[in-house]
Amino acid sequence: MEYKFVTCTSIGVYGHALTKGKIYQAVAEEADRYRIIGNHDKRVWINKYYFVDGEVEVPILSSWKFDDPLEDLDLIEVTVTFNNGMKRWCLITTPERLIKHFEHTNLDPPGLNIQHLIIVKEMNDEVINRTLKHLDEQGQIEKATLQLM
Structure with a gap:
C-alpha cells in the first residue's frame, strides 16, 4: 500500500501527538480524517482540518x-517573524492598559474594532511568548496579525 504524506498546520487538542509544520505519513484515510503515527509513536485518527496534503x-x-517602549503607550506594536522570513505585526495590551486607553484618550467614535489586537494578562516576555506560541500552534497567528509590507 502506498501512503499519503500530510503536513500539520495546527495542533488543536493534539499537542501530545502533533507538531505544527511536521510531515506525517497517513497510514489510513477516511472521508474526514487521517490515521497517522503521532509524536507519541501511536496510531491515531485526526480530523483532516489539522493538515494539508x-x-x-x-x-x-x-x-x-x-x-514601542512599554512605558509610553497603552497599545504596544509588536513584530513577529516566522521561520520563512515572513514578518507580521499586531498590537498587544493588557486589560488594565485598555481601560487606561479609554480613560485618557478622547476617542471619536468612542469605540474601536481592532482584529489584530491581542490582550494578554501581563505585559512580560513569558506571557507574550506563551500567548503567541499558542496562537501559532492553533493556526491562528496569521488571523491575529497583519502582514508587514
Missing part, C-alpha cells in the same frame, strides 16, 4: 519584538 512548508513563529 503533501509535504508543504508551513510558516512557524520564530521570534517577536516590541516596536
